[in-house]
Amino acid sequence: MVFHHIPPRKRPDGTAAFEGRPGILLLNLGTPDDTGYRSVRRYLSEFLSDRRVIEGSPVLWQPILQGVVLTVRPGKSGKAYERIWDKTRNESPLRGYTRAQAESLAQRFIQDDVPVAWGMRYGKPSVAAGVRELLEHGCDRILAMPLYPQYSATTTATANDQLFRALMRLRNQPAVRTLPPFPDHPAYIKALADSVRDGLAPLASPPQMVVASFHGLPQEYVDKGDSYLADCIRTVEALRAALGMTAETLPLTFQSRFGPTKWLEPYTAPFIEALPEKGVKNIAVITPGFMADCIETLDEIGNEVRDEFMAKGGEAFTLLPCLNDSPACVDMLEQLARQDLSGWL
Ligand SMILES: C=CC1=C(C)c2cc3[nH]c(cc4nc(cc5[nH]c(cc1n2)c(C)c5CCC(=O)O)C(CCC(=O)O)=C4C)c(C)c3C=C
Numbered sequence: 001m002v003f004h005h006i007p008p009r010k011r012p013d014g015t016a017a018f019e020g021r022p023g024i025l026l027l028n029l030g031t032p033d034d035t036g037y038r039s040v041r042r043y044l045s046e047f048l049s050d051r052r053v054i055e056g057s058p059v060l061w062q063p064i065l066q067g068v069v070l071t072v073r074p075g076k077s078g079k080a081y082e083r084i085w086d087k088t089r090n091e092s093p094l095r096g097y098t099r100a101q102a103e104s105l106a107q108r109f110i111q112d113d114v115p116v117a118w119g120m121r122y123g124k125p126s127v128a129a130g131v132r133e134l135l136e137h138g139c140d141r142i143l144a145m146p147l148y149p150q151y152s153a154t155t156t157a158t159a160n161d162q163l164f165r166a167l168m169r170l171r172n173q174p175a176v177r178t179l180p181p182f183p184d185h186p187a188y189i190k191a192l193a194d195s196v197r198d199g200l201a202p203l204a205s206p207p208q209m210v211v212a213s214f215h216g217l218p219q220e221y222v223d224k225g226d227s228y229l230a231d232c233i234r235t236v237e238a239l240r241a242a243l244g245m246t247a248e249t250l251p252l253t254f255q256s257r258f259g260p261t262k263w264l265e266p267y268t269a270p271f272i273e274a275l276p277e278k279g280v281k282n283i284a285v286i287t288p289g290f291m292a293d294c295i296e297t298l299d300e301i302g303n304e305v306r307d308e309f310m311a312k313g314g315e316a317f318t319l320l321p322c323l324n325d326s327p328a329c330v331d332m333l334e335q336l337a338r339q340d341l342s343g344w345l
C-alpha cells in the first residue's frame, strides 16, 4: 500500500484549518444603520431592488423606486423606526434580537465546539461578514438558518442566494446546508403556544379574539407557486390545535402591504378596525411569522393598528411579543440546529 502525504486543509489566508468543523450562520432580513433619511434610503434601495422581492421588470420599477418611492418612503419609515429604535444600543430591535439569538445559541454549542455567526440580507452586518467569521474560526461546513418559519422566495430564498453569492468569491468553499422552513415543527408550535398562554394569563379579562397577523405577500407570487401561504396556514392550524382555538377565535390575517397590487387577504388593519362595531372590543394580536419584534410588529401593529382599533371603539388591545431572545426561542433554535447538524457533530 502506498501512503501519500496529505497536506493539511487550508484557510483562505493559507494557514492550516481544523478539519470537519461545523459552524452555524443565522440569517435575517436586515435593517437600516440609523433612522436618518440617508441610511433608511440606502436600506430601502437595497431591499426594494432585490428582484426576489419586486419581481416586475427593473426597467419599469427602477425609475419608480429611484424617483417617487425613495423620495417619500425613507422619511415616513425613518419616523417609524425612530419610534421603536433602541436608543441605548443605537440599533433597531430586529438587529438587537438577532444578535442576542446568536449569542444565546452560541452558549448552547460551546460543548460541541460549534461557533455561531449572524448576517443580514440587507445592510449590516452582511452575510459575507458572517461567512468570513466562521471561516476564520476554521469552519469547513456551514449550517445556514434563515430565521423565517414560513418559506417565501422573498425572504428564505433571497437569504440563501446572498449566502451563495458570498461563497462565489471563495477558492475553498465550505460545505453548506440550509435549514428548511419549519412552519409546524413541534418545537416552534410549542414555543408559540406557550408564549400565547403566558402572555394572556396575566390579563385582567381574557381577549375575545387572538388575531394571528403574518407579513403579507403579493397574491401573484403565491399564484405563481410561492409556498408562503400554505406555510402560514400550516402554522396557524397547528397553533389552533395546540391552544384548542378555532378560525373564529384565532383568525389569520396579513399585514404590511406595500404598493397598489392585491396582496394576501384578509388585510390585518381593516380586519381589526372592523371588530369593535361587531362587538369585539377586547383583542390580542400575535405575529407568529416574525422571529423577532421589528418595525412591522412594534410600530405597524403596536402603534398604528392599536390606535385605529381604539379610535373605532376598541377597549383593550394586547400585542404579544415575538419569541425574540426568550429561552423558549433559543430552545427551539437549538433543536432545529441539532436536527439539521445531524452527521456533522
Ligand atoms: C414588495 C415588498 C415587500 C415584500 C414582498 C415583503 C415580504 C416580506 N417581508 C418580511 C419581513 C419583514 N419585512 C420588514 C420590513 C419591510 N418590508 C418591506 C417590503 C416587503 N416585504 C419594506 C419596504 C420594509 C421596510 C420597512 C418599511 O418601510 O415599511 C421587516 C422589518 C425590518 C426592520 O428593520 O424592522 C421584516 C421582519 C416577510 C416575512 C416577507 C414575506 C413573507
Ligand SMILES: [Fe+2]
Residues within 6 Å of the ligand: 215, 256
Ligand atoms: Fe417586508
Ligand SMILES: [Fe+2]
Residues within 6 Å of the ligand: 256, 295, 296, 300
Ligand atoms: Fe410596514
